[in-house]
Amino acid sequence: MSPLVFANNAPTLAERCKDAAGIALIALLLGIPMIGLTTADQGGSLQVLTRWPLLGAFVAAAFCGRLALRYGLDMLKQRRQTRDREAAARPGKRGVRSIRILELTGWLAFGIALVLPILFSDNRYVVDTATTVLIYVMLGWGLNVVVGLAGLLDLGHAAFYAVGAYAYALLSTQFGWGFWTALPVAGLTAAVFGLALGWPSLRLRGDYLAIVTLGFGEIIRVVLTNWTDLSGGPNGISSIPRPTFFGLPFVPSSDTGTFASFFGLEFSPMHRIIFLYYVILLLSLLTNVLVKRLRRLPIGRAWEAMREDEIACKALGMNITNVKLSAFALGAMLGGVAGVFFAARQGFISPESFTFNESAIILAIVVLGGMGSQLGVVLASVVLVLLPELGRDFAEYRMLLFGAAMILIMVWRPGGILSHREPTLRHQPAGEQA
Amino acid sequence: MALALQQLINGLTLGAVYGLIAIGYTMVYGIIGMINFAHGDIYMVSAFIAVTGFTLLTAFGVTSVPFALLVVLIVAVLFTSVYGWAVERLAYRPLRGSTRLAPLISAIGMSIFLQNMVQLTQGARVKPIPPMITGGIDVLTTDGFTARLSYSQILIVLVTVALLAAFTWLITRTSFGRQQRACEQDRTMTALLGIDVDRTISLTFMLGASLAAVAGVMVTMYYGVVDFYIGFVAGIKAFTAAVLGGIGSLPGAMLGGLIIGLIEAFWSNYLSAEYKDVATFSILILVLMFRPSGLLGRPEVEKV
Numbered sequence: 200m201s202p203l204v205f206a207n208n209a210p211t212l213a214e215r216c217k218d219a220a221g222i223a224l225i226a227l228l229l230g231i232p233m234i235g236l237t238t239a240d241q242g243g244s245l246q247v248l249t250r251w252p253l254l255g256a257f258v259a260a261a262f263c264g265r266l267a268l269r270y271g272l273d274m275l276k277q278r279r280q281t282r283d284r285e286a287a288a289r290p291g292k293r294g295v296r297s298i299r300i301l302e303l304t305g306w307l308a309f310g311i312a313l314v315l316p317i318l319f320s321d322n323r324y325v326v327d328t329a330t331t332v333l334i335y336v337m338l339g340w341g342l343n344v345v346v347g348l349a350g351l352l353d354l355g356h357a358a359f360y361a362v363g364a365y366a367y368a369l370l371s372t373q374f375g376w377g378f379w380t381a382l383p384v385a386g387l388t389a390a391v392f393g394l395a396l397g398w399p400s401l402r403l404r405g406d407y408l409a410i411v412t413l414g415f416g417e418i419i420r421v422v423l424t425n426w427t428d429l430s431g432g433p434n435g436i437s438s439i440p441r442p443t444f445f446g447l448p449f450v451p452s453s454d455t456g457t458f459a460s461f462f463g464l465e466f467s468p469m470h471r472i473i474f475l476y477y478v479i480l481l482l483s484l485l486t487n488v489l490v491k492r493l494r495r496l497p498i499g500r501a502w503e504a505m506r507e508d509e510i511a512c513k514a515l516g517m518n519i520t521n522v523k524l525s526a527f528a529l530g531a532m533l534g535g536v537a538g539v540f541f542a543a544r545q546g547f548i549s550p551e552s553f554t555f556n557e558s559a560i561i562l563a564i565v566v567l568g569g570m571g572s573q574l575g576v577v578l579a580s581v582v583l584v585l586l587p588e589l590g591r592d593f594a595e596y597r598m599l600l601f602g603a604a605m606i607l608i609m610v611w612r613p614g615g616i617l618s619h620r621e622p623t624l625r626h627q628p629a630g631e632q633a
Numbered sequence: 634m635a636l637a638l639q640q641l642i643n644g645l646t647l648g649a650v651y652g653l654i655a656i657g658y659t660m661v662y663g664i665i666g667m668i669n670f671a672h673g674d675i676y677m678v679s680a681f682i683a684v685t686g687f688t689l690l691t692a693f694g695v696t697s698v699p700f701a702l703l704v705v706l707i708v709a710v711l712f713t714s715v716y717g718w719a720v721e722r723l724a725y726r727p728l729r730g731s732t733r734l735a736p737l738i739s740a741i742g743m744s745i746f747l748q749n750m751v752q753l754t755q756g757a758r759v760k761p762i763p764p765m766i767t768g769g770i771d772v773l774t775t776d777g778f779t780a781r782l783s784y785s786q787i788l789i790v791l792v793t794v795a796l797l798a799a800f801t802w803l804i805t806r807t808s809f810g811r812q813q814r815a816c817e818q819d820r821t822m823t824a825l826l827g828i829d830v831d832r833t834i835s836l837t838f839m840l841g842a843s844l845a846a847v848a849g850v851m852v853t854m855y856y857g858v859v860d861f862y863i864g865f866v867a868g869i870k871a872f873t874a875a876v877l878g879g880i881g882s883l884p885g886a887m888l889g890g891l892i893i894g895l896i897e898a899f900w901s902n903y904l905s906a907e908y909k910d911v912a913t914f915s916i917l918i919l920v921l922m923f924r925p926s927g928l929l930g931r932p933e934v935e936k937v
Binding site (some may be wrong): 239421424596599614 | 668712715747760761921
């Protein structure tokens with residue numbers, strides 16, 4: 200039935216070896232200056248040291264790895280061809296089912312997030328890590344508005360994260376504001392910075408916008424590092440007050456009553472950890488609901504329309520300026536709120552926490568997760584936070600593995616982990632149920 | 634007066650280095666339309682190769698500075714271009730034709746990977762090497778300050794000018810240059826005309842990497858210190874230079890590099906050294922506000 204001819208010309212062993220030998224040669228050339236040779240300080244001047252056995256092992260690994268990879272890929276290709284031929288015979292509808300599965304996964308993830316601190320109430324490490332994951336989820340959702348929905352490439356999201364964190368740190372240490380009162384103010388401050396960044400970049404597209412946002416992020420960081428009177432410079436701001444439970448602090452004892460004494464519990468530092476976890480869970484769920492609702496409002500649809508085709512939007516009379524600025528402001532505000540939480544949780548902030556690497560990780564979360572996908576952001580945050588955590592046993596290699604994983608995930612799924620892009624609104628012909 | 638002249642000399646030297654790196658960004662952007670975020674780290678790798686090379690030559694008792702420089706330059710260019718090739722092959726080629734953001738993320742991943750690889754294999758410490766070219770010419774003395782043009786600065790500027798001339802010739806006059814420009818305009822059509830597009834793109838990456846290698850060797854010789862983090866800062870500055878000059882334009886990249894070098898030198902001397910990066914990026918933002926396609930860039934024509 201199919202007019203296609205499936206040609207199968209399996210390479211011979213000699214061809215495979217030749218291919219692998221080529222790769223081994225490249226590995227040798229790459230390895231000589233970095234693995235084979237190194238310099239070390241000996242007696243006041245540099246000396247060259249050699250590591251030929253290590254280089255040999257590296258080249259051998261490249262040779263074997265290439266053989267195995269090539270063989271595996273060929274097998275996979277063959278299997279896929281047979282499967283495709285079989286699948287062509289009987290058409291099925293997979294699209295609708297996968298959406299149902301995604302929805303179920305979302306609820307499942309929500310359920311797990313809800314009971315996690317109860318299950319691990321005596322394991323501080325697990326709850327702490329989960330809180331970090333949720334901070335990144337929140338940052339990812341904020342950036343998702345700008346990058347995923349509005350299609351504006353932002354490489355400086357850490358700037359808004361920093362603005363939120365510093366706004367809370369200053370409001371609380373200088374003026375004695377509480378967490379909950381400072382939260383909206385710091386969020387709005389970040390939104391104002393979002394507008395300040397959005398306004399000059401209105402005319403820019405794509406990569407020009409990317410470099411301007413990158414520059415903006417660096418400007419904020421450099422100013423925070425050097426304006427010592429305001430930000431404490433490289434030393435940062437310490438002893439930032441922790442959030443309280445409706446005025447009840449999480450401390451062993453206090454004359455106005457504490458969380459533990461009010462509820463008649465024995466004091467435990469875990470109370471604060473778990474409370475913080477639920478605060479960030481609440482904040483990120485609010486973010487999720489907000490973004491989900493906004494996507495169905497005219498403004499959300501305008502973002503997605505602008506992402507797909509800016510010229511068409513202009514031709515239809517949309518005010519591109521407002522659409523872009525609102526995306527920047529909302530994304531920045533969400534980033535700022537995450538920053539407030541970060542400052543309150545750490546109790547100490549410094550410009551070190553808001554480098555370009557941070558922006559890159561947040562962007563990686565959005566893109567790896569599948570642009571515009573809310574659940575994808577959660578999955579990518581879990582992967583990117585847990586990966587370095589799992590690698591803690593071989594600590595020196597963890598960032599190396601992190602970089603390699605970013606490349607591999609992209610090569611494996613260029614559209615992100617959840618690349619399925621579902622239109623937010625679907626045209627339903629009359630008399631048909633979704 | 635002499636102080637200003639000194640800043641001019643320093644700025645031009647620094648700008649020449651940024652310009653060399655920026656050409657790599659601009660060529661890659663021109664041909665496949667992506668920011669090669671790992672380019673700054675390629676430059677850093679070449680600086681490390683230069684440190685190893687210089688130390689090795691000293692250990693073998695080579696005392697002739699021109700000979701050592703030439704050997705290290707050639708070796709660094711060769712090895713670094715293999716790195717350029719490998720980066721393209723591993724992280725970018727599989728992603729060609731997918732979304733615009735996918736290669737950007739794998740490029741950032743590659744940059745993190747290279748930084749940490751060098752940190753692991755070569756150590757996290759700063760590597761110092763003894764100064765190679767000493768001496769210079771006193772140009773002008775006013776108010777007790779002598780502006781000095783050192784021999785290494787002369788060398789950097791001369792090498793940059795020579796390379797820029799060679800590159801302009803390569804791109805505008807040779808058959809490889811024609812293929813390269815054809816790929817920039819329309820990759821599908823170029824492939825239909827029987828040109829190996831993959832090969833052209835690989836060669837572009839290798840050429841960009843070899844320019845970065847020259848910059849890396851020059852910087853190693855000029856400053857005498859190298860660490861695994863230099864690639865990030867230099868990369869960002871050079872990319873800013875490429876955008877400032879108009880991305881995709883070769884003379885633009887050089888011009889952008891010189892402007893950024895001059896701004897940095899004058900700003901850190903007369904205003905404040907801490908805020909020199911703020912100045913660089915602010916000027917970038919201002920230029921882009923009024924000339925969104927850079928100083929020498931062609932305005933992008935949007936087709937509906």
